[in-house]
Amino acid sequence: MLGVSDRITTADVSKVASLARLTLSDDELAQATTELGAMLDHFAEIDALDLDGVEPMSNPTHLVNVMRDDVVGDCLDRDEVLAAAPVAQEERFRVPPIIGLDD
Amino acid sequence: MVDTTTAIEIADAVRSGTLTAADVVESYLAEIDARETDIHAFNLVLADVARERAADVDAQVAAGADPGPLAGVPVALKDNLCTRGIPTTCSSKILGDWKPPYDATVVTRLRDAGAIVVGKTNLDEFAMGSSTENSAFGPTRNPRDTSRVPGGSSGGSAAAVAAGFAPLSLGSDTGGSIRQPAALCGTVGVKPTYGAVSRLGLIAFGSSLDQIGPFATTVEDAALALEVISGHDPSDSTSIEQPSLDLRVALDQGVDGLRIGRITDLPSGASPDVEARLDAAFDALAAAGAKIVDVEVPAFGYGLTAYYLIAPAEASSNLARFDGVRFGSRVNAPDTNQMYMATRTEGFGDEVKRRIMLGTYALSAGYYDAYYGRAQKVRRLIARDFATAYADVDVLLTPASPTVAFEIGDKASDPLAMYLCDTYTIPSNLSGDPGMSVPFGTGDGGMPIGVQVLAPALEDATMFRAAAELERAADGGAS
Numbered sequence: 299m300l301g302v303s304d305r306i307t308t309a310d311v312s313k314v315a316s317l318a319r320l321t322l323s324d325d326e327l328a329q330a331t332t333e334l335g336a337m338l339d340h341f342a343e344i345d346a347l348d349l350d351g352v353e354p355m356s357n358p359t360h361l362v363n364v365m366r367d368d369v370v371g372d373c374l375d376r377d378e379v380l381a382a383a384p385v386a387q388e389e390r391f392r393v394p395p396i397i398g399l400d401d
Numbered sequence: 402m403v404d405t406t407t408a409i410e411i412a413d414a415v416r417s418g419t420l421t422a423a424d425v426v427e428s429y430l431a432e433i434d435a436r437e438t439d440i441h442a443f444n445l446v447l448a449d450v451a452r453e454r455a456a457d458v459d460a461q462v463a464a465g466a467d468p469g470p471l472a473g474v475p476v477a478l479k480d481n482l483c484t485r486g487i488p489t490t491c492s493s494k495i496l497g498d499w500k501p502p503y504d505a506t507v508v509t510r511l512r513d514a515g516a517i518v519v520g521k522t523n524l525d526e527f528a529m530g531s532s533t534e535n536s537a538f539g540p541t542r543n544p545r546d547t548s549r550v551p552g553g554s555s556g557g558s559a560a561a562v563a564a565g566f567a568p569l570s571l572g573s574d575t576g577g578s579i580r581q582p583a584a585l586c587g588t589v590g591v592k593p594t595y596g597a598v599s600r601l602g603l604i605a606f607g608s609s610l611d612q613i614g615p616f617a618t619t620v621e622d623a624a625l626a627l628e629v630i631s632g633h634d635p636s637d638s639t640s641i642e643q644p645s646l647d648l649r650v651a652l653d654q655g656v657d658g659l660r661i662g663r664i665t666d667l668p669s670g671a672s673p674d675v676e677a678r679l680d681a682a683f684d685a686l687a688a689a690g691a692k693i694v695d696v697e698v699p700a701f702g703y704g705l706t707a708y709y710l711i712a713p714a715e716a717s718s719n720l721a722r723f724d725g726v727r728f729g730s731r732v733n734a735p736d737t738n739q740m741y742m743a744t745r746t747e748g749f750g751d752e753v754k755r756r757i758m759l760g761t762y763a764l765s766a767g768y769y770d771a772y773y774g775r776a777q778k779v780r781r782l783i784a785r786d787f788a789t790a791y792a793d794v795d796v797l798l799t800p801a802s803p804t805v806a807f808e809i810g811d812k813a814s815d816p817l818a819m820y821l822c823d824t825y826t827i828p829s830n831l832s833g834d835p836g837m838s839v840p841f842g843t844g845d846g847g848m849p850i851g852v853q854v855l856a857p858a859l860e861d862a863t864m865f866r867a868a869a870e871l872e873r874a875a876d877g878g879a880s
Contacts, residue, residue: 320746320757334762344703344779347782358595358833361641382499384731
């Protein structure tokens, strides 16, 4: 079962949750810290590997900067796209105020 | 009841006019009616859509046209594949009743081949899981024993084929999500070479790992389905510039002289019944003329760690798009940041949140080099070790899953135990090589066991050649 790890603290998890735009209750924060700590402990098995000079691999293909010809093609139907959004208005996605809310 | 059971038999009969697509569809819908309540393979059954489509196919045949190689064949689609105008949920609350404005390329190709979509299948939310228990709509059950899981994340697609709800289905495989449920449900399941099948319209989990592939009751049906959906797609920049895979030609070649690798340093953890079936698979291929060769893939065992840093990192980035602005559901709040937080907190399930946080952590300043950076280097080691092994062998055999299907709830409280289900499947997602699970007898509780065949990138046909021989051996009573 999961033990307490010193690899990650509740403060770390709280920051990560905020970066990921997630809200955690105190209980959820404690549980997530335990679970993520257990995973990071398991992942420590690669700490000892000598990886100097090994080129990182980001994907399995050898494709780089795939371009298409610069020609007009079909695109998605605007009304259909907007119809699938939570709120649309005047042919745009509508969102709540971004800044400058008076309390 | 239609007495043809394979996709190829159905398509042949429909194309020649001896069977109507309408009768085929009614027959499968009746199967779904009879058992779906017990199995819960589907998030959505498209009975009316399927009937309309069957009428189209029959009209084509009546007019002397050929609907294509999958004429009248019912297909179930994992519910992370976009279907225009039809809800696509990823088994998550966050997508609400979102209806995609376009079809996935694989859906278009199936339709162009005459296939009939009968429903959208359940999955672990956003394809994150190995049991299909992490669904906002409840678990799917294994048709062979409904107290057990079907595997995951494509558990609904595996169960649909195993239950006889459709002769074919599609899933997606990021770390084993086709091969592991195929093994647990006793179907064939294929993860093709990365880039062989377009990912356009597959809602992304780990973009450098995800591949779409088929489930089927026979190796030949899986080959046909993969031939139909593969081939270059200019709309997917990671699609390999190759024509469709040519697979069925390999099925009758036999394995005389084929070099089959046994990985001597494979991570332990497979149960004795699974080990016994793997040994039997080597024996069967050797008896058919193959040469069994011992090889080492030293970095194989580090796959799980590399994967659980890389896949969550990619997921944390991919799932940033679900913010309540463009798709599905929104929880209202006074400003956008609070709206993002409320929508995501309410919309995502626990496992998805766990992985988003793990990935965000692995990518965050100060930890990037130690986690994500090192994982990418381990990924290179794994690809290199596979390439070294493939210099000496044509294919490798391993277990597809360490155990037979487990009881629902068994691993629900221990994320790491669940992750270990994918020990044998993950490494080929990291390398981008193809892999497939072939049913090869049964183990504990009479549950199915799958043997995994792995091959180098773009050697999918060689993989099918070995798989076809395993199928013949299994049918011959080897179990």
